[in-house]
Amino acid sequence: MRDLVFYNAACVQVTGARRLILPLRRSVRRLLLPLFQRLVEILQTFDLDLEQVGVRQAQLEATQKEREAEIRRLQQQLAAVSRRQYDLEAFQLDHEALVRRLAALEDHVEALLHERMLGEPR
Amino acid sequence: MRILVLSNLYPPDYVGGYEIGCSQAVDALRARGHEVLVLTSAPRLPVLHEAHVRRALQLTDVYSKYAMEHSTEVFQRLAESEAHFVNAFNVYQLTRVLEEFRPEVAYLWHLVGLGGLGLVACLQYLGIPWLWHLMDAVPSTLCSRLGRPVPALTALFGKQIRGRYLACSRRLPAEIEAEGISLADQVELLPNWICGPRSPAPTDFFRGDYLRIVSAGQIGRHKGVDILIEAAGRLRTNGYGNFSVDIYGKVSDAFFGDLIDRLDLNDQVKLQGSRTQAELMALYRDCRYDVFAFPTWEREPFAFGPLEAAAEGCVPVMSRICGNAEWFVDGVHCLKADRTPEAFAEIFARILDGEVDLERLSRRASAVVWRDFHLNALVPRIERALEAAARQPRPGVGSAREAYHLALLAEKLSQVLIQEPYCA
Numbered sequence: 372m373r374d375l376v377f378y379n380a381a382c383v384q385v386t387g388a389r390r391l392i393l394p395l396r397r398s399v400r401r402l403l404l405p406l407f408q409r410l411v412e413i414l415q416t417f418d419l420d421l422e423q424v425g426v427r428q429a430q431l432e433a434t435q436k437e438r439e440a441e442i443r444r445l446q447q448q449l450a451a452v453s454r455r456q457y458d459l460e461a462f463q464l465d466h467e468a469l470v471r472r473l474a475a476l477e478d479h480v481e482a483l484l485h486e487r488m489l490g491e492p493r
Numbered sequence: 494m495r496i497l498v499l500s501n502l503y504p505p506d507y508v509g510g511y512e513i514g515c516s517q518a519v520d521a522l523r524a525r526g527h528e529v530l531v532l533t534s535a536p537r538l539p540v541l542h543e544a545h546v547r548r549a550l551q552l553t554d555v556y557s558k559y560a561m562e563h564s565t566e567v568f569q570r571l572a573e574s575e576a577h578f579v580n581a582f583n584v585y586q587l588t589r590v591l592e593e594f595r596p597e598v599a600y601l602w603h604l605v606g607l608g609g610l611g612l613v614a615c616l617q618y619l620g621i622p623w624l625w626h627l628m629d630a631v632p633s634t635l636c637s638r639l640g641r642p643v644p645a646l647t648a649l650f651g652k653q654i655r656g657r658y659l660a661c662s663r664r665l666p667a668e669i670e671a672e673g674i675s676l677a678d679q680v681e682l683l684p685n686w687i688c689g690p691r692s693p694a695p696t697d698f699f700r701g702d703y704l705r706i707v708s709a710g711q712i713g714r715h716k717g718v719d720i721l722i723e724a725a726g727r728l729r730t731n732g733y734g735n736f737s738v739d740i741y742g743k744v745s746d747a748f749f750g751d752l753i754d755r756l757d758l759n760d761q762v763k764l765q766g767s768r769t770q771a772e773l774m775a776l777y778r779d780c781r782y783d784v785f786a787f788p789t790w791e792r793e794p795f796a797f798g799p800l801e802a803a804a805e806g807c808v809p810v811m812s813r814i815c816g817n818a819e820w821f822v823d824g825v826h827c828l829k830a831d832r833t834p835e836a837f838a839e840i841f842a843r844i845l846d847g848e849v850d851l852e853r854l855s856r857r858a859s860a861v862v863w864r865d866f867h868l869n870a871l872v873p874r875i876e877r878a879l880e881a882a883a884r885q886p887r888p889g890v891g892s893a894r895e896a897y898h899l900a901l902l903a904e905k906l907s908q909v910l911i912q913e914p915y916c917a
Contacts (some may be wrong), residue, residue, distance in 0.1 A: 457813075460814055461813035465818065472826075
């Protein structure tokens, strides 16, 4: 198995008196094999998790960018709405002024017409 | 009619246009045969005695910035309570004057400093009908503590206090109502005014060579003096040097002088110091100013300055949103701009470039102000409003003795409530 090759490291190309401990090494390796296999499984799971975390992080970063763009757009819209509201209020005030002036002029016209009527011979 | 006028100050002792407006209205009512008695505070400087003015009230001068800033917190709060809520001494004086003068109607003006809430409550308790002339958000100020309206007080005011109001612009009652006080539908709009004999019609107008800009009033950022100075700076940066800006008013902040220095505008912009209303009117006429710059804040109820300047042929250039903007039409009687240095500089540049017919604006504005904004044209409406107020029902009539007792109780209670946390 690819993941267990590491444990053969001290069991190949061994020469001289060091060959005597090879059977011991092999027996230990045999005994520990289930543990090593389990470790491989765990590490593979971690690897998979890391990949998923990476994908999730990328997704989150993209979402954050979208949200930031959304906030910028909303800020621009708010500024535009505030501006429009300001313009509307200013326009409303000017309109009110116009209406008041018109009313005053109507009153003056009425008063002048009344005066003229009184002055006309019957 | 017998009319009792209540005002915190009365000329020659005054702070601003509100008190001057009060004295002009009083003179106009007296000239039309009404019996008017003014009840106001003891003057802050000696003044001549006038038979129709009783200066018997105590003023708690919360407008004295120096005194308020150099006093302890507990003193400030007690002073504010006495100025806004109740001053039993003033209630006592009011009850005495009411018994003696027996007015048909009370005509209320600026009541901050007198414990105005207590005075209005006293009138309400005694069933004296009243008309309140609003040139500032006085009802909501009287219901405020530390600069904020107290919801319990504003709610009570709306429920218990019933009278009629004259307001100088639509935005003023709107502001008062936004702070929680319901004025019901008892508000009538009446613009501010000019008074005095009509000056000769202006004959000398801007010819495109040199623009003379003037501004007058309080020198503060809320009035946009900084905006005006910066607008002058921008105008010069844009290559216009043929203009001057004279700013009249009491300078109490070195910021504005520094700003003129920093922008190197000493040749063009001058802080000219304080002038009386009559002196200003003469200046608008004699110095032949072309425009009156008024980049004021949105809260402005309706300043007298631009009106007086317009009467003398000086075209107001004002913020698009303010009380004055409700009464004059852009491009017809005045020019309106966004409240920014850029916008004001642009308007001045347009005038200098000959794109604005300032003469026609000036003639129209002057004629309209003398004709429709003169006090003589408006005082009949004040009379009608006073008569309508006097005809109002007078529910819950109590006695003056009880009113004074209640005022004493309220005063002591507010003092205890303020002092208690400091004694703990």
